[in-house]
Amino acid sequence: MSNISIEVDHLSKVYTIGLAKQRHDTLRDQLVDMISAPFQKRKKEQEDGTFWALRDVSFNVMQGEVFGIIGRNGAGKSTLLKLLSRITEPTSGRAVINGRVGSLLEVGTGFHPELTGRENVFLNGAILGMHRSEINRKFDEIVAFAEIDQFLDTPVKRYSSGMYVRLAFAVAAHLEPEILLVDEVLAVGDVEFQKKCLGKMDDVAKLGRTVLFVSHNMNAIQRLCSETIYIDKGKLVEKGLTRDVVSHYISSNFYSAGPREWIKLNDADRVGTGEAYFDAIYYESPSKEIGYKPYSNGPVEFSVMIESNGPRSVSSIAITIFDQYGTKLVNADSVSLGKAVELKAGRNQFKFKINRLHLNPGVYVVGLWMAKSSGNVLDQIYSAIRVDVIDLEEREFGMRIDGAVTCDFQLVTDQM
Numbered sequence: 001m002s003n004i005s006i007e008v009d010h011l012s013k014v015y016t017i018g019l020a021k022q023r024h025d026t027l028r029d030q031l032v033d034m035i036s037a038p039f040q041k042r043k044k045e046q047e048d049g050t051f052w053a054l055r056d057v058s059f060n061v062m063q064g065e066v067f068g069i070i071g072r073n074g075a076g077k078s079t080l081l082k083l084l085s086r087i088t089e090p091t092s093g094r095a096v097i098n099g100r101v102g103s104l105l106e107v108g109t110g111f112h113p114e115l116t117g118r119e120n121v122f123l124n125g126a127i128l129g130m131h132r133s134e135i136n137r138k139f140d141e142i143v144a145f146a147e148i149d150q151f152l153d154t155p156v157k158r159y160s161s162g163m164y165v166r167l168a169f170a171v172a173a174h175l176e177p178e179i180l181l182v183d184e185v186l187a188v189g190d191v192e193f194q195k196k197c198l199g200k201m202d203d204v205a206k207l208g209r210t211v212l213f214v215s216h217n218m219n220a221i222q223r224l225c226s227e228t229i230y231i232d233k234g235k236l237v238e239k240g241l242t243r244d245v246v247s248h249y250i251s252s253n254f255y256s257a258g259p260r261e262w263i264k265l266n267d268a269d270r271v272g273t274g275e276a277y278f279d280a281i282y283y284e285s286p287s288k289e290i291g292y293k294p295y296s297n298g299p300v301e302f303s304v305m306i307e308s309n310g311p312r313s314v315s316s317i318a319i320t321i322f323d324q325y326g327t328k329l330v331n332a333d334s335v336s337l338g339k340a341v342e343l344k345a346g347r348n349q350f351k352f353k354i355n356r357l358h359l360n361p362g363v364y365v366v367g368l369w370m371a372k373s374s375g376n377v378l379d380q381i382y383s384a385i386r387v388d389v390i391d392l393e394e395r396e397f398g399m400r401i402d403g404a405v406t407c408d409f410q411l412v413t414d415q416m
Contacts, residue, residue, distance in 0.1 A: 099178025218326030
């Protein structure tokens with residue numbers, strides 16, 4: 001028996017965009033079309049076309065593997081999972097799935113809005129081919145994990161997006177599918193629940209089941225996934241060890257600009273509700289002699305411009321610095337200051353003053369994070385800009401300092 005859980009072979013999905021061909025029900029419609037045809041031809045040529053959401057993608061996933069899928073928004077990741085879930089049909093190619101699939105693709109998928117949370121648990125179990133006795137055995141565990149006890153008999157159309165996601169993930173993870181497909185919907189939930197979900201996916205994999213995990217969170221991808229694919233514009237860019245693929249992805253997806261320049265973040269790859277979002281970022285060190293670049297053990301300031309659609313209280317605004325492999329090294333988070341940040345409607349500006357940047361010379365990536373007091377993410381950009389940290393000190397012996405972070409230390413020789 002093959003130990004391949006998912007086999008994707010030259011899979012493609014194309015959508016037609018622009019003007020659809022009209023059906024003529026009357027003689028009048030046909031005459032109007034004939035008269036207007038010369039004038040509409042150019043418009044149709046401009047607007048008609050095709051969009052390849054996925055193009056000629058091939059890879060295999062082994063049984064019991066946690067497999068990562070990364071790429072920018074609109075790269076084709078969600079389309080791939082929808083094809084694997086049989087929600088939509090491929091244009092060409094094939095996907096062979098060896099096992100029962102549980103999927104968590106987007107808020108609302110798989111639930112009937114008029115049914116209660118309790119009824120939807122049993123409905124989803126039935127769709128997965130489970131007997132009622134099997135669902136009953138797992139029911140209490142699902143409810144406890146989702147933390148929605150008091151809303152269990154409420155129609156899910158009245159649930160918040162966070163409640164919806166908690167129940168959907170609990171159902172998908174606990175009803176024992178051989179293959180679990182998880183999209184970026186975890187970004188809707190609060191931070192603590194995200195951690196719980198990541199732990200559950202780890203547990204599912206240890207039981208020998210297969211997990212396909214789509215995420216912008218490179219820390220989570222590296223923690224869970226042994227292998228990862230990078231998709232861009234519908235095409236498979238790279239497949240390999242997660243550390244190598246993540247490094248390639250991060251290096252390809254940030255704004256590169258010097259200090260003392262406002263960098264607009266319009267096209268940044270982000271997740272969150274969008275009620276407030278990061279519009280621009282600016283950074284500098286105080287040293288004019290080195291062009292205001294950050295340097296090891298020196299001070300650096302990051303300014304952020306935030307747009308909000310209304311006045312709101314935000315519990316967490318953070319600047320995060322990663323290395324080229326997505327490992328989090330620095331996290332300057334307002335939550336550690338113990339008070340909420342108040343946003344006014346429209347434009348807001350905040351400055352993070354880091355007194356000593358304990359980073360050795362190298363290339364780093366800056367990410368941005370903003371969340372409400374409930375923990376729900378308003379905006380998160382994992383790779384906003386690239387920052388080059390330089391070395392001000394002249395080293396003897398021509399030695400290069402290894403490691404990412406610096407520390408203050410002394411070398412003491414004990415003389416006998």
